[in-house]
Amino acid sequence: MEFPRTHTLSRRQMLGRFASGFGMLGLADLMAASDAPSASSAAPLLQAHHAARAKRIIFLFMSGGPSHVDLFDPKPALAARNGQPLPFAKPKLERTKTGNLLGSPWQFQKHGQSGTEISELLPHLSTCADDLCVVRSMVADNINHNGACLQMNTGEQAFSRPSMGSWLLYGLGSENASLPGYVVISPAQPAQGAPLWSSSFLPASLQGTLVQDLTHPVANLGNARMSSIAQRAQLDFLMAQNRLHEAQRAADSRLEARIASFELAFRMQTEAPEAFGVDQESEATQKLYGLDDPVTATFGKQCLMARRLAERGVRMVQVYHTATSKRSSCQLWDQHSKLREELPNNCAATDKPIAGLLKDLKSRGLLDDTLVLWGGEFGRTPTAEGGDGREHHPFGFTMWMAGGGIKAGHVHGATDEFGWHAVEDRVHVHDLHATILHLMGLDHTRLRYRYAGRDYRLTDVHGNLVKGILA
Template identity: 55%
Template sequence: MQSRRQLLRNSAIGFGHLAFSAMLGQQASAAGNPLAPEGPHFPARAKRIVFLFMKGGPSHVDTFDPKPQLDRDHGKAPPFDLPDVTFAKQGNLLKSPWKFKQYGESGLPVSELFPNVARHVDDLCVLRSVHGTNPAHGGALLKLHTGSDQFVRPSMGSWLVYGLGTENENLPAFVTICPTLAHGGVNNWGTAFLPAHCQGTPIGNASLPATAAKVKHIRNDRIDPDLQRRQLDLIASMNREHLEMAGRDQALEGRLNSFELAYRMQTAMPEIQDLASESAATQRLYGIDDPVTEDFGRQCLMARRFLEQGVRFVQVTHSDSVVQWDQHSGLYQGHTKNAAEVDRPIAGFLQDLKARGLLEDTLVLWGGEFGRTPTAQGSNGRDHNPHGFTMWMAGGGVKGGYAYGATDDYGYYAVENKMHVHDLHATILHLMGLDHERLTYRYAGRDFRLTDVEGVVAKDIFA
């Protein structure tokens, strides 16, 4: 007859064995595979997400939120109170150096900075009232990616993997292509206290060209796959004995699962990253034939290939160490350069997703960590503005050709249908079939969630 302690210990051993069997592919079952797809809380509108992140903060009043009164009152003192805390000294009103034009059946206005994206305006849901709380890059990046600008918290990609799993066990569920290592760095795609399998996998970084964005050591030239398999089986066997003695160890199980994923990735990852298999027409569509657009075009094309293979969350970052979108000065030169690098690839990406039937259930998110002020910094720059800015979505069950919310007449503050970053996260989760109040994880005696204790779903943007 077993004591209660013996029964619990034996049960724990059984569950541990089941988990390892799944990792090793021995009678694998969905219950034992931490990456196995999970059911959503309710029918999802989108199955996967791609976040086109514009590092540095593109100016909304120069891209997707035209302000005629800003043009009219150019050079005048702002007729509104500035925030109590500003990132830098601000001057008078500064009109946009670019003209806006209406496009598509919807007639939504887009700046001449984005003539190619403008052709897809009827697929865009333009969110003009996003706002945050932090005027500094580091805090604003963390807030946008993790929901917190003060603490280390899981990223939104990690939350989605935790809630939904992946549809391809041979690839990471969350991939970030050429991410910036600054302003939060790994925390922007980190898993924090969530299980290790929810961690984002970086492919290259922002200081490298996209051609160098590869998974390091993806091939082992010294050891063949059969020997690797035997080595992993031995490691797993020894660690299984350890778990039988010590009990559940999430960190150890996560590490072993990463070994198994890395082994399987040796076949899947090189194939995904081999863009040479794409037709010349497709590569032209993404702008890979032009030195100006080649780098970001490669990232977008790689993202499409990951999405096709069931990767749940893909992030593509536009950034560099010189200009980014952070134009405190040289607004015209900087935004012209940046928009030219991303406009054609993004348009090609949207066109390709739509042609392949992927846009319908893929949520595309575009934007930066904040916008920029309608007031001037120096003679030709704009300061950081977290108080009202624009992001846009496409596909994934949102209304196309639709503008949601508004900033004031000059573009400084969100004033209509205000969408805080927590609301943005709640809306994204809802589109993916997840209730942001139910998607929780118990840690340190508290139930945590991406939206903390806030978040309102913007249902008006749903198609």
């Protein structure tokens, strides 16, 4: 089935799409139409363009920009010429005048049958080397956090555009009508906030559902005052009133979203407590994610929650690492200074939970159709900022993927001998998005939405499929 150039959904179709997710709302705000689709209507309303390799995505977002030359992209020449000037002109796009070359203080070793080189800062992830596809040739367009985070999450640097998760819900719907289709787990909200998981001009209920309190993920989930039968009667009455209100107003996706979300909230009272209940996992599983260690407990709980949501049919789970660990004063992977102190602390907080997630997904048979993506908005300069820091660097950096149709045990692309420019098999953010949509069964050139007189898509007018990383 090919999407028409101008795609329009009927009201009932739109309600079905809304049932796949809801926004940053507490349960008290969420109610639903009595004639909204039932749980059995969770099947996609728009067919995929081709057979999908992945059914769901877990995006591990390291907000701030992890240093590629210290983690996944070893540079012997950088170490050999440590303290010397960069031997070529820097791009005009730069924030500060960084100094001489700064070799990595940490050693790299080859791991697994693939021989993938990974830093000593990631001993747990290194044991998963044969499951990783390490892309060393990523390129972005913005050197500042706000614009780069927007581009990585929405494809656009400056303007409000739908997030990747919203596009996926728009194209595929959710597999579970009793849970949000797009969940964002971030105890400390990143500086860019809601625009990173916004639905923008797509229907309002396709935005991500933000979970900040890991102990009570959804506010006001229970109703101690009313039985389920009484709540059902109340919702039916409220629906009738809402429809009268709606009939007197022009179509507004925000109003439709509020009406449709009532039913989802009602269903969530029975399913959400179990879905978010990481304490129901075995002691061995909790230790696998590092929940028994205060250094790894917070991010470990986020990763374990992501696995539980993914296996229950949530289309996209985005896990942000922004919280301060017990061993670090740094809230982001943004080491302008104290690189030798703060980068190890960030790695210590995330390494075991991420490895635990990959191993857990694999042991449950979920990694084959779950795409795991790791990275930030850019990398860090191979040159020094001050004596112990690195600046923002969008010219060549690393992200990795695993599962979901990705070539395992593979390194794709390369930066130059110092780690500055991507020089081999460059992968732009738009190319990454095009490839992710392809793995999910969607053609990025055909997933479109008409707004303000033109057709929009996640990759705008850009993007090429990166065939070299497909299994």
